[in-house]
Each structure stands twice: as structure tokens, then as C-alpha cells.
Amino acid sequence: MSGARLGRVLVLATAASLVLSACAGGTSSSGGGDASTIKIGFMGDLTGENSGIVIPPNNGAKLAIDEYNAKSPKVKIELKDYDSQGKPEQATSLIATAVGSDKIAALIGPAFSGESKAIGGVLEQSKIPSVSPSATNPGLAKNGWKYWHRVVANxxxxxxxxxxxxxxxxxxxxxxxxxxxxxxxxxxxxxxxxxxxxxxxxxxxxxxxxxxxxxxxxxxxxxxxxxxxxxxxxxxxxxxxxxxxxxxxxxxxxxxxxxxxxxxxxxxxxxxxxxxxxxxxxPCAITTEGDQKDFATRYKAKFNVDPAIYASEGYDAATAYIKAIEAGNTTSEKINEFLKTADFKGITKQMKFKENGEPDSNAxxxxxxxxxxxxxxxxxxxxxxxx
Known part of the structure; x- marks a missing residue:
């Protein structure tokens, strides 16, 4: 156990060092705040034993970003998947790559609470905002993290x-x-x-x-x-x-x-x-009716299946970043500042974050x-x- 912990600490330290020494902002292309493409990561169990509750929010995020990119915006978004298989130790390794060499500007996820706890410190040190569509452990909001958010009740x-x-x-x-x-x-x-x-x-x-x-x-x-x-x-x-x-x-x-x-x-x-x-x-309503009817139609047209758990939350998490970028925020820190004041009607609810990153609604x-x-x-x- 002590060796595993030491390895995890070294990886965390390496990830933070890589990002902090890199050009802040997480943009690709021209760097700084003038990128033509911004990388946003998605982390979660995409192939493991519980991937059935992570693939839908991943699809939801893809749908939101594909719809945004189809409008030929000045700044496009590249969504990059990081398959943690729900394992905290795997998430720790992946985040070193995501914030180090890949230079993501923001992260959707992690999907599960254990991996969220494992990498939250690295994201915080690296000043990379994260919005989880599904992590529900209450303790995540008690770490004092300023770059962490979720769209579901805990x-x-x-x-x-x-x-x-x-x-x-x-x-x-x-x-x-x-x-x-x-x-x-x-x-x-x-x-x-x-x-x-x-x-x-x-x-x-x-x-x-x-x-x-x-x-x-x-x-x-x-x-x-x-x-x-x-x-x-x-x-x-x-x-x-x-x-x-x-x-x-x-x-x-x-x-x-x-x-x-x-x-x-x-x-x-x-x-x-x-x-x-x-x-x-x-803390989710899976339906193809009412306010979610149009979303469900678009989702099924793209993925040939009805939305499942957290599909709409994945869409809303991605939309929070899209709105930040549309407002001219193209660095990680500026995106995070935008999230503090974000207030828009999402697929699932009125999207607004409390100071500790929790959603304003908890049905x-x-x-x-x-x-x-x-x-x-x-x-x-x-x-x-x-x-």
C-alpha cells in the first residue's frame, strides 16, 4: 500500500509540474487567449464494468460539441476522451497526459466520485476547470476547490x-x-x-x-x-x-x-x-417527453438509441463550456471565471453553480x-x- 501511495503522489506531482510549467490556458493552435481550437477532455469509465452509466453523458457531450462546431464558430472545440474505466489510479495517470502534453483547457468529468477525488488536486493546482455530469459524493464539494463543479445533486x-x-x-x-x-x-x-x-x-x-x-x-x-x-x-x-x-x-x-x-x-x-x-x-429525470423531447430526438438521430442516465447532464456540462467560449473566454482561468456567473436554461434544469461548485438545483x-x-x-x- 505504501508503495502505491508513493507512486500516486509522484504522478500527481509530475502532472502538476507539467501543467504549471506549460503555457497557461490549455489552448491548442496559437496559444494564449487566441486559439482557433480548444481541447476539452472527457474522463470516465468508457469500457469498464460500469460504462453503461458513463457512455450516455459522453454521448451527450459529443452531441453538444458537434452541434456547436457545425455552426463554424471562430473557435472550435475538440473533445478528447480519457477512459479511466472508473479506476482512481488510472484517472491519476491519465490526467498527467491530459493537462501535461495534451493541454486540455477544461474537463467534463470525472464521471465517478473516486476518480474525481483522486485527481481534483491536480486540476486545482493546474487551474483547469472541471464539470462532472454524474459524480455525487458529498465530500467533493468540501475540498475548497475553486475549479471543480458538478451538474447533479449530491x-x-x-x-x-x-x-x-x-x-x-x-x-x-x-x-x-x-x-x-x-x-x-x-x-x-x-x-x-x-x-x-x-x-x-x-x-x-x-x-x-x-x-x-x-x-x-x-x-x-x-x-x-x-x-x-x-x-x-x-x-x-x-x-x-x-x-x-x-x-x-x-x-x-x-x-x-x-x-x-x-x-x-x-x-x-x-x-x-x-x-x-x-x-x-x-438526481436525474430520464425522459423523452416535455422539455427533453427535442434533445431526445436529436440524441437518437445521432446515436440510434434513446438517451439514458446522465446523457442530458453530459450535454449540459459541455454547454456550460460552450457558452463560456462563445462569450470570448478561451483560457482555462477565464472559462472558470465564466462558470462562476453562468446562468442558463439547460436540458435538465436552470444551470447555475454555487460558490462551492454544487448545482443550484437538487431534485x-x-x-x-x-x-x-x-x-x-x-x-x-x-x-x-x-x-
Whole structure:
């Protein structure tokens, strides 16, 4: 462990040194503030086990930038992907290249909380703004970072939103909260625990390793506890396996989880019968209707699939940078200054950032697996569970 930590520190130091010694601003072409092309990075799990919740925001960002470039602007944007596979150590290595040799002006992402925590310091030292479409760990906003932003509510909103909905819908007497050991998973599980406890519900907890495949010990604990609800903090790759083993082990309690599991692969991982009735919360509304109808049409025309989780948030994150560049801001620091005062109608909400980088809006939505498909039930305060 000590060697891994030392290696990570050296990489972080190298990345910061590379950027700070390079020409500030992250522009390509003529440099300074007079670039004809600006590089913006996108970092997240694009090929790993949880890529299903990162490919959609990556597509959303691509759509926004392609639409912008199609207008033949004076300053074009080049989107460069950095596939971290959701691994903090991989993100640490990639950011050295992104801010060092590639000289990105800004970053969309990282998509996950663990990788966001791992590279946030480098981005801050390098004065490179970042806007995550999906990282929800509350602690990210408590680092004092001035270049960090996200467009979704954090788990201190998501956890209570889901828990309060379930308390109202199910009147549970006992909840078993589970997670693996990833940054996001632990944060959401802690939010669940605090929220259910505050509501007077008895809570038991357990945690397992991210790469574990046999959850029999955890299943035995849950079965012995006989809870009314099992609340899982984690991603769908682990959630699907867990749910299958819980059902195979005779646990019939309502299964509830958060945005990291809002993907059809939760159902395929658990099996259709096991996943039926599962409740999933998210600081996102996935819809092809209303304000998102036009976006959904354009998205499907380009990618031949309906928008999925965080597709519209990826579009909004990219749009924040586009608006900065359209306003004549072509260096990293000027783009970051623009973000402080950004206030525009996005696909998902009115886009405005608080001083700590959090979004101004924090609505939570509830979904349920019904008939083998994930169905949007509506805002947590209004949603009703299916039978």
C-alpha cells in the first residue's frame, strides 16, 4: 500500500509540474487567449464494468460539441476522451497526459466520485476547470476547490430523497444498508444510514469488497436480520450480482439503490424475476417527453438509441463550456471565471453553480423495475410505487 501511495503522489506531482510549467490556458493552435481550437477532455469509465452509466453523458457531450462546431464558430472545440474505466489510479495517470502534453483547457468529468477525488488536486493546482455530469459524493464539494463543479445533486440529497420516499411508501421497521468499498458506494450508504436512522427506522449495515463475487456472508446476515428494505449504495455491476444472490438466498425485502445502478444491466445482472420491483433513485429525470423531447430526438438521430442516465447532464456540462467560449473566454482561468456567473436554461434544469461548485438545483427522482424495464415514477416527493 505504501508503495502505491508513493507512486500516486509522484504522478500527481509530475502532472502538476507539467501543467504549471506549460503555457497557461490549455489552448491548442496559437496559444494564449487566441486559439482557433480548444481541447476539452472527457474522463470516465468508457469500457469498464460500469460504462453503461458513463457512455450516455459522453454521448451527450459529443452531441453538444458537434452541434456547436457545425455552426463554424471562430473557435472550435475538440473533445478528447480519457477512459479511466472508473479506476482512481488510472484517472491519476491519465490526467498527467491530459493537462501535461495534451493541454486540455477544461474537463467534463470525472464521471465517478473516486476518480474525481483522486485527481481534483491536480486540476486545482493546474487551474483547469472541471464539470462532472454524474459524480455525487458529498465530500467533493468540501475540498475548497475553486475549479471543480458538478451538474447533479449530491448523495446528501439523494440518500435522504430515496429514504424519505421509502419510509412514506413502505413504512419499514428495519432496513439493511449495504455497499462495496468504492468512494461513491460508501458515501451513498452512509447517507442512507443517516436518513433511515433519523426517521426512526432500525438500521443494520455491511460492506464487501468491490471485486468480490461471492456475497454469501452478506446474504446470510441480511436473511437473519429479516429487514423490510435492503438499501444498496453502489454501481449496477455489483448491484446486479448482489440482488441475484439475495433473491437466491431467500431474501424477499424490497431492494432499493441509487443512480449508480440506474441501468438495464442491473436487471440483466440480477435476472428479470429477481430485479422486479427494485426501486432506484437518481438526481436525474430520464425522459423523452416535455422539455427533453427535442434533445431526445436529436440524441437518437445521432446515436440510434434513446438517451439514458446522465446523457442530458453530459450535454449540459459541455454547454456550460460552450457558452463560456462563445462569450470570448478561451483560457482555462477565464472559462472558470465564466462558470462562476453562468446562468442558463439547460436540458435538465436552470444551470447555475454555487460558490462551492454544487448545482443550484437538487431534485431527486424515483424509478422502479416494472415488467423487466426501468420506469420513471416521478419526483421523490410525488412518486407512487407500483403494486
Amino acid at each position: 448523495d446528501d440529497d439523494q440518500g435522504p430523497g430515496i429514504a424519505e420516499f421509502l419510509v412514506k411508501a413502505k413504512s419499514p421497521k428495519k432496513v439493511f444498508v449495504l455497499s462495496d468499498d468504492q468512494e461513491y458506494s460508501v458515501g451513498l450508504a452512509e447517507a442512507f444510514t443517516k436518513s433511515f436512522t433519523a426517521a426512526g427506522v432500525a438500521v443494520e449495515t455491511d460492506k464487501f469488497a468491490k471485486d468480490a463475487s461471492d456475497y454469501s456472508s452478506t446474504v446470510a446476515k441480511v436473511k437473519s436480520s429479516n429487514p423490510d428494505i435492503v438499501a444498496f449504495g453502489g454501481y449496477y455491476a455489483q448491484g446486479g450480482r448482489l440482488l441475484k444472490q439475495l433473491r437466491d438466498g431467500g431474501v424477499t425485502a424490497t431492494f432499493a439503490t441509487g443512480d449508480g445502478s440506474l441501468d438495464a444491466q442491473l436487471i440483466t445482472g440480477a435476472g428479470t424475476a429477481a430485479a422486479e420491483g427494485a426501486v432506484i433513485g437518481c 431527486i427522482f424515483v424509478y422502479q423495475v416494472v415488467g423487466g424495464k426501468i420506469k420513471l415514477l416521478g419526483p421523490a416527493a410525488e412518486a407512487k410505487l407500483g403494486s
